[in-house]
Amino acid sequence: MTERITSRKNDAVRAAARLAQSAAARRESGLFLCEGARLCADAALSGAAIESLFFTEKAEEKYAAYLAPIERAAKRAFLVSEPVEDLLSCTGASQGVFCVCRMAEKRREAELPLTHCLALETLQDPGNLGTALRTAEALGIGSVLLAGECCDVYSPKVLRASMGAVFRLPIFFAESLPEALGRLSARGFFSCAAVPDSAAEPVTRVDFSCPCVMAVGNEGNGLSREAIDACDRRVTIPMLGRAESLNAASSAAILMWEMTRGGGVRRDG
Amino acid sequence: MTERITSRKNDAVRAAARLAQSAAARRESGLFLCEGARLCADAALSGAAIESLFFTEKAEEKYAAYLAPIERAAKRAFLVSEPVEDLLSCTGASQGVFCVCRMAEKRREAELPLTHCLALETLQDPGNLGTALRTAEALGIGSVLLAGECCDVYSPKVLRASMGAVFRLPIFFAESLPEALGRLSARGFFSCAAVPDSAAEPVTRVDFSCPCVMAVGNEGNGLSREAIDACDRRVTIPMLGRAESLNAASSAAILMWEMTRGGGVRRDG
Numbered sequence: 001m002t003e004r005i006t007s008r009k010n011d012a013v014r015a016a017a018r019l020a021q022s023a024a025a026r027r028e029s030g031l032f033l034c035e036g037a038r039l040c041a042d043a044a045l046s047g048a049a050i051e052s053l054f055f056t057e058k059a060e061e062k063y064a065a066y067l068a069p070i071e072r073a074a075k076r077a078f079l080v081s082e083p084v085e086d087l088l089s090c091t092g093a094s095q096g097v098f099c100v101c102r103m104a105e106k107r108r109e110a111e112l113p114l115t116h117c118l119a120l121e122t123l124q125d126p127g128n129l130g131t132a133l134r135t136a137e138a139l140g141i142g143s144v145l146l147a148g149e150c151c152d153v154y155s156p157k158v159l160r161a162s163m164g165a166v167f168r169l170p171i172f173f174a175e176s177l178p179e180a181l182g183r184l185s186a187r188g189f190f191s192c193a194a195v196p197d198s199a200a201e202p203v204t205r206v207d208f209s210c211p212c213v214m215a216v217g218n219e220g221n222g223l224s225r226e227a228i229d230a231c232d233r234r235v236t237i238p239m240l241g242r243a244e245s246l247n248a249a250s251s252a253a254i255l256m257w258e259m260t261r262g263g264g265v266r267r268d269g
Numbered sequence: 270m271t272e273r274i275t276s277r278k279n280d281a282v283r284a285a286a287r288l289a290q291s292a293a294a295r296r297e298s299g300l301f302l303c304e305g306a307r308l309c310a311d312a313a314l315s316g317a318a319i320e321s322l323f324f325t326e327k328a329e330e331k332y333a334a335y336l337a338p339i340e341r342a343a344k345r346a347f348l349v350s351e352p353v354e355d356l357l358s359c360t361g362a363s364q365g366v367f368c369v370c371r372m373a374e375k376r377r378e379a380e381l382p383l384t385h386c387l388a389l390e391t392l393q394d395p396g397n398l399g400t401a402l403r404t405a406e407a408l409g410i411g412s413v414l415l416a417g418e419c420c421d422v423y424s425p426k427v428l429r430a431s432m433g434a435v436f437r438l439p440i441f442f443a444e445s446l447p448e449a450l451g452r453l454s455a456r457g458f459f460s461c462a463a464v465p466d467s468a469a470e471p472v473t474r475v476d477f478s479c480p481c482v483m484a485v486g487n488e489g490n491g492l493s494r495e496a497i498d499a500c501d502r503r504v505t506i507p508m509l510g511r512a513e514s515l516n517a518a519s520s521a522a523i524l525m526w527e528m529t530r531g532g533g534v535r536r537d538g
Contacts, residue, residue: 127396135519140509161516204530240409240529246522247400247430253519254526260509261473 005054006081012052013080016100017087023152030103032154035090037063037097042164044073049102052076056085056096063097070099090156103154109174114188114211115142116259121177121227122148122218123248129153130161131249132216137165139260144169145213147177148224177215178226185232189213193223193231194255196245200236208259216255219248274323275350281321282349285369286356292421299372301423304359306332306366311433313342318371322346325354325365332366339368359425372423378443383457383480384411385528390446390496391417391487392517398422399430400518401485406434408529413438414482416446417493446484447495454501458482462492462500463524465514469505477528485524488517 005013018025019033026032031051034040037059044050053074055067060079071077080088080096088098118136123129129151136144146153159166174180181191191213192206206212215231217223228234237246237254245251274282287294288302295301300320303309306328313319322343324336329348340346349357349365357367387405392398398420405413415422428435443449450460460482461475475481484500486492497503506515506523514520 131516131519135515138508138515237526239407246404246407247518249516250400250404250518250522253515253522257506257523257526 002077004079008087034099037066037095040070040099041066044069046167050074051100054078054080054098059096107172109172109180117143117213119145119213119215123150126151126155126157127161128249130158132252133162133165135253137169139256145172147174178230181230191231192233192235193228200234202238203235203258216252271346271348273348277356303368306335306364309339309368310335313338315436319343320369323349323367328365376441378441378449386412386482388414388482388484392419395420395424395426396430397518399427401521402431402434404522406438408525414441416443447499450499460500461502461504462497469503471507472504472527485521
């Protein structure tokens with residue numbers, strides 16, 4: 001049965017809005033808010049646990065095909081008024097579809113499948129993180145490892161930029177990238193530290209026919225010294241232009257492209 | 270002589286703030302606002318015409334090295350109070366350095382140098398446009414052609430994401446990409462339309478030893494039918510994953526990387 005909510009003071013609405021705004025609220029509850037017809041349907045179709053669905057009358061007409069699988073998956077559904085929609089939306093162009101999802105259990109790097117992996121250390125920009133996840137999925141990279149102080153993968157901007165890859169791509173977590181790299185090396189991965197240093201090995205010369213962990217660092221400071229030292233090789237994207245370095249997501253895109261370009265180790269391959 | 274401004278109602282301050290907020294104000298005046306010590310110094314060092322510089326006392330201490338070339342280039346300089354800084358800043362983390370610059374004259378595609386060119390048709394997201402410009406510069410792509418209804422290259426988000434590439438990269442404009450492609454073809458360029466179609470030619474098979482125009486389309490809709498038809502070839506980034514396509518800036522990064530990877534036609538080469 002669908003309940004109706006017209007008050008912005010409704011407890012369920014207020015709790016949902018807090019999830020969009022606060023990483024602490026997400027951490028404490030283990031829940032996050034997902035916005036958009038397509039993204040919410042992605043969550044449902046990927047088997048995410050959906051606690052509640054909020055949708056407007058307009059969305060019911062316009063996004064019926066997307067709403068069907070979400071309604072089946074959701075424990076509770078609420079038809080909401082436009083003022084409630086405004087409170088829940090983080091985008092300028094709300095579609096009037098939102099759901100509160102439960103986070104998947106955090107997987108540690110010990111469970112990483114033996115395929116290519118993108119490891120991100122302390123990536124801070126949600127747009128960069130979401131874009132890197134989207135690219136990893138598109139190129140068939142097997143997993144992503146988030147290490148150090150990366151931004152929250154369940155923030156609205158990451159979810160949106162990832163185009164739902166957050167729900168489908170195997171994501172793993174490690175507190176310390178250097179320590180994780182040591183353990184992954186023992187399991188048979190070889191590791192590359194991406195550095196903006198023209199003296200490092202050009203990534204075009206690396207043979208990616210064996211499972212590789214490609215480590216990419218923070219937007220401003222790059223990888224930590226310890227992470228670079230823990231890697232088997234230091235690789236770089238040869239550049240001729242004047243810009244000091246590429247944007248983190250663009251640089252990750254080129255590196256992942258090189259990892260899979262030859263058709264070596266790919267998730268679906 | 271540096272004047273002091275403490276009032277948010279000061280005419281020069283209000284005009285500068287409008288430039289950050291409104292594309293129409295920029296178009297009408299031919300001016301734009303640039304924020305950040307590094308970006309303003311990039312503008313000065315690239316020979317941009319700087320009408321006025323605004324800086325705070327804190328910035329004067331912290332960013333003295335950046336301020337020196339900006340002060341030399343600027344026609345007028347204003348020391349501003351923190352409330353004025355808040356009015357001018359579009360970022361969460363203002364450095365207290367701003368300058369009003371005059372736009373370079375718009376160059377038409379007839380002047381394009383005969384090197385690799387990235388052509389963007391109706392790219393709408395400022396982050397994507399800025400990132401693509403930054404990548405083009407880093408990889409040594411000779412020029413960028415903006416066609417159709419691209420977002421304003423002088424908006425604060427584009428300037429910031431470009432990391433100053435807006436000031437250094439040769440940027441050209443065309444109203445209609447299909448028509449421009451016809452003229453460029455007559456001048457000796459070959460052209461590729463980037464399409465998310467697995468039946469198109471993999472970009473890895475294209476020989477980029479001759480000057481190429483790589484056409485990339487709008488985030489949601491891709492290239493126009495007419496632009497695709499005007500190109501010599503339809504190329505694609507082979508993908509194995511589930512994501513339908515890459516983000517526009519990531520996809521442009523991989524395409525430009527393939528264009529320059531072999532060391533063929535590069536601006537500085």
